[in-house]
Amino acid sequence: MTDLLDTDLDALVARIPDGAKLVVFKAEGGAVAMAATRALVRRGTRDLHVVTAPTSGLQADLLIGAGCVATIETSGVTLSEFGQAPRFGAAVKAGSIRIVDSTCPAVYAGLQAGQKGIPFVPLRGLIGSDIVAFRDDYRIIDNPYRQDDPIVAIPAIVPDYALFHVPLADRAGNVWLGRQTELKVLAQAARHSLVTAERLYDGNLLEDDRLAPATVSSLYVDAVAVAPHGAWPYGMTGEYAADEDHMAEYASLAATGEGFAAYLDRYVNGEAAAAAE
């Protein structure tokens, strides 16, 4: 049996080359691989095409602010109750990243097309939106089964890598998603999945009838790193709450370039220094 457990986060994120198309999961629910994201920033990965499934918050803002991102394809980047995502907003204003605007069900639909290995899926809505007007890859086609019924074709999204955080992983490389079963779409659409897990499961997840339905098989998983508190400062359903003080501190620091640099020193680069001691 192949051992898919990488020794650490640095080895995990080292698998993501510059310029990769990387899909990450929305902030709600605690599947955001924040510890791995900080490792990605420390590594200095560049020119990522980040797809948010379907939205993002601190994770995308941090990657953008640190200069890791060339393109962001998203339905929304926000710090929610902590306000607008400041580094995302500044980068769009400065023209330093390419923004590809989408809408949530179109991101899901594109990933589902990727999951099925088909070129596109049709989706209702969108016609008359400037989202369609500014995207030459969203096409309005005729419903082949009915006269005069325009519908939007959403092309498949096939990310090079999916990166997300789960409650449990076993030594065989199977990962248990908990309540976040939508992660299956990301894992199966992407060519490679890199996963961080809150803890190691002693045994095989697929042998437990209660855990198996929300388990992604190792067929789809390239590597796993165990990362306790791996979603921090986001919370994780059933595990720990979000660190609201930290989120507020980020929102306040990241409002300026200097403040953001101080944040990186303290919490991203400083984290590695503290671990090395």
Place this chain on the structure above:
Amino acid sequence: MSDTGYHPEELLIAVIARMLEGCGHIAVGVSSPIPGSAALLRRQLDGGRTKVSIIGSELPEFRTDGGIDLFDCAGQGRIDAFFLSGGQIDGQANINLVGVGDYPRQKVRWSGSFGSAYLYFTVPRVILFREEHTPRVLVDKVDFISAPGVSPPNVHRPGGPVGLVTTRCLFSFDPAHGRFRLESVHPGHTVAEVKAETGFAFDCPESVPDTPAPDARILQLVRETVAPQIADAYPKFARRLWNVASAA
């Protein structure tokens, strides 16, 4: 609380709850504590029969099975009402959640369109809600159409906007003419003020009634039953208004 005996938010909750009459399933998106409270009030008024789904709630009766489930549900017509907002909203009910200025390098960038470009088409009763009622929000033309208010007749569109609620008034929306109509002005506000603070043209009858204030029964339901339920998804909101903690 103001000297009216109720919070301004409680008036808005009551207004929106009236607009939800007859709905079987109401869904509530992100950043929507007032619409969420209104949906829960509607459910109480209907004896608990109305199904309410609240994104972000951990309470079993209100939680959803994630985004894919929500959008599939809407696509099949299983959601009767939803709420949308906008950094800009124009007189044809186009909404803009993307930013101000020439796209893509805008001078102000907001979060993005979320599910609006889909749910505005698929949910029959979309209620637009924005607390700020100023000419910078209610504009003649939005800078970016996240989702259009009206569509050509050949575009499949069972859904769309039915009205707009702000802290000053209630507008209804007529999709046939693509125009808002002033229905009522909230207590303490005037038609002249609404006209001055609205950046788009709208239909205005000669006599515009006051929005009815919430009565004692409504206020009791909101404070005793709705407050602890909405506190689960919106703890800060419930604490600020009612000093109530989550029922979870």
